[in-house]
Amino acid sequence: MKDIILKAENISKQYRLGSVGTGSIKDDLNRWWHRIQGKEDPYLKIGETNDRSTKGESDYVWALQDINFEIAKGEVVGIIGKNGAGKSTLLKILSRVTAPTTGSVKFGGRVASLLEVGTGFNGEMTGRENIFLNGAILGMTKKEIASKLDEIIEFSGCERYIDTPVKRYSSGMYVRLAFAVAAFLEPEILIVDEVLAVGDAEFQKKAIGKMQDISKGQGRTVLFVSHNMAAVKSLCSRGIVLEHGKVVFEGVIEESVDKYLNLDNNIVSKKVYNDIDAPSSEIIKLLETEVVNSSFENRSDYFINEKIGIRIKFEILTETDDIVLGLNLYNSEEVHILSSHQKKSSINYKVGIYRTLVWFPINFLTEGYHFCGVAAMSYKGFFRVHFHDINKFSFNIIDCLDNDGSRGNDYKGKIPGIVRPILDWENDVFYKDSI
Structure with a gap:
């Protein structure tokens, strides 16, 4: 039987276009009134599919709808789809950066996320200080972090600037250090978004090798999002394909990539x-x-x-x-x-x-x-x-x-x-x- 480390159940995420929250006091009060009466959120029944290419009638849009999947310990899963398919929203929910409108996510271990350049870094602190800060956020002791410090600095290639405030780092240096922190501080679940595209070819190869090592050698779980299908196929064993905020395919990575590449491509011979x-x-x-x-x-x-x-x-x-x-x-x-x-x-x-x-x-x-x-x-x-x-x-x-x-x-x-x-x-x- 599979050892399930992450389970997503009926995840949906709704946004009001052009606004934060519901966008009006009236809507917020209406939601609050329904909630204290034990009734369903009235805005869950409205809204349109997340299709950025069409103009809709509703102010509400479903960035994600009814997402269900399970990930076993040690699996490397690629989450793929076009821009606007809902990949980043899903990863933010899995990383607990934002909460789902409906549904829940169950975890079986610590989660480290690399969603965008500089996520979790304090720009005024040095690279060394940010390593300790990120480790503390992951629940590690100062001694545990110190034991990994030399490996993190060496892998990142930022040794010369490790005591410089990270606000002075280039985007590539940010990514190198952030990935090294996330990979070496031993989370049970590592979530990596398209951010690796910022790094150079050498670092991308190095990062993919490290993710393969921590999944196969150390039995940790990796969720990987990329538009580089060659990298996805070399790293992942299973894929989840998103389109317009919904899962349209889940299976072995080769079939998932084919499905993604042909979402809009009927074979025209x-x-x-x-x-x-x-x-x-x-x-x-x-x-x-x-x-x-x-x-x-x-x-x-x-x-x-x-x-x-x-x-x-x-x-x-x-x-x-x-x-x-x-x-x-x-x-x-x-x-x-x-x-x-x-x-x-x-x-x-x-x-x-x-x-x-x-x-x-x-x-x-x-x-x-x-x-x-x-x-x-x-x-x-x-x-x-x-x-x-x-x-x-x-x-x-x-x-x-x-x-x-x-x-x-x-x-x-x-x-x-x-x-x-x-x-x-x-x-x-x-x-x-x-x-």
Whole structure:
């Protein structure tokens, strides 16, 4: 049976827009009167979903609604979602910075939080004094804090400035010291918000390594919020996905990240452009892009050992012998992983409609969602981009076993950054009057 260290039950948080509290004496008195009569808060029945992209009718909004989850001791859980999804509000409730409107949180140990730069620090005190202050807040004795002092200072990299008031620290120094304090003073639950993004790449790597150490090696629990999906996947074992203040998915981290990345992304494996939104210049206009298999069938899902092609239909508006089509590929985390283009053009394009097709080798792409962007360039004289990566389309790769039962030759992890492989480009020329 799991040893549950944190349990959230029916957490909801309501705010009145543009105001502190309910925003009026009348509303406060109304709430007070209902409370002493033992009645339900009258404002719990109103309010709208937390969707910042739409204009609502109510002055009340639910930043969080009916949040329920359990976290076991030693788990590392990623809380992910778009800006405004309710992540920071949830962490503030879990850190007891603010109280929920309804529901409760039960803890099985001390909580240390790193929610924003300088949280819990007194700007007039030195770094050393703030270490002791934070330790005291966590309930540690002066002797316990002193035993960890050298490790905290060394990890933070702020030794030279440790006796300087922290109000003179840069944001990066603040974060380094605050994280070191939170990590080394041995709370049972460590809550870390996006604040690590302020640190440099070296410190982020160091911090993630430390969180892995305290969870796996010391059995402590970590709640981690970040928009860096690579960091989330490397650190967390489970994910909770928030959208508009509600939990829309909870499960293993790989599935959680896929859910987050595709909240608004239905797989669009074929795009047909109209005259208004077509990427274009006075020379070339993009008409259609689609993903196909070796039988030229358009689908959204493809097995890892299938031959996959990208077919591009375009219109030449002005006669030219200087057009080169290119392709950019992004993985599910929208990291640019591949670029390819035709050999420099020697085709004399007349005015008309054309089509080109580029093939990926089998067992070349990794499992997961991929996004494509098409570009058109000219190289003669001055280099020019006619359009680039506008309105990306997408498809999904599914891992499988080959016919003989062995796994396909998955290239995952073997492509170092952006590569420029030699892909098979074909030209299929046809004109308006033949369609």
